[in-house]
Structure formats: structure tokens, C-alpha cells
Amino acid sequence: MRARSGTSIAISAGRFPRKKRPCARSVPIDASHAFANSTRARMRAWGNTRRPTVPLITWRDADGREISANVASGTNLMRAACDAGVPGIHGDCGGALACATCHVATDPVWAERLGPPGPLEDEMLDMVDGERTPTSRLSCQILASEELEGLILIVPPAVL
Structure with missing residues (x-):
């Protein structure tokens, strides 16, 4: 049987009810x-x-203003800060540990959870503008994870 032009023939797939499986x-x-x-x-x-869970990370500047963002696990916090528009976090090297433009400080309790900076990060922290604190870190070296839910990072005034 031929179909006329401009018409279509619907063919049903003929699905039969399947047996219910456990x-x-x-x-x-x-x-x-x-x-x-x-x-x-x-x-x-x-x-x-x-x-x-996607942890909520907060950046606080010298004036006390806060910017919070949900950051996907595995994302470095420098990239997340740039995406969230945090003033003072520039990330000129793109996270390659070649500058210190993503310098942040953490609360001492969070510093213990994050652990100490690695040897290369420690050398780069010597080059930060302004004062380096015992809890200073480069945000490009901190990866978001569920354990960091509620983390507050302080952007030093010298970076602003």
C-alpha cells in the first residue's frame, strides 16, 4: 500500500506488557x-x-563584606573566587603556583584542617604583598571538598 504524499503512517512499536521483575x-x-x-x-x-554536597565557601574582605559561593568539589578556590567576583583575588598565573595574587588567610581552626602549605607554596607566600600570617595560604592550592563546608577565607587588605 502506498502512502499519499504529505501524509504519514504511524507504526506502533507493539510493546507488550512485561512480566514484573523483583x-x-x-x-x-x-x-x-x-x-x-x-x-x-x-x-x-x-x-x-x-x-x-557542594560546600559553601565565604570570602571576607578587610571591610567585613562577605561573598559566598557554592563550589563544586575538586575546584580550586582561586578559580571559584574569580568566578564569584571576589575583589582582591586575581589569579594572574591561572593557578600554576607562579604568583601570589590569590593570597588569603584562614581562621586558625581551619588552618589545622587544611594542613600546612607545601614547599613551593611556602616559597610563593614569601612574595605576597603585605603581611604574611601564620595561616596564609594561596587559594589556588586549596581544593574544594565536602570537608570544607563553611570555610571562611580572609582576603588581606594589601591584596585589595
């Missing part, structure tokens, strides 16, 4: 079941309730 939660998770050891099966079995 959901993954009813399948026992053990080594004898090949599919049970896959990540997808474990996520289904446990309801996949854990969702990655």
Missing part, C-alpha cells in the same frame, strides 16, 4: 549473584540516599 532491594546482595556486586545494584539496594 526490584533490586529484594535481591540478596551476596557474592553468588554477579549483578549484586555491581555499583548500580548496591545503589539501588541501599536507596542511593547519599548525595554529594
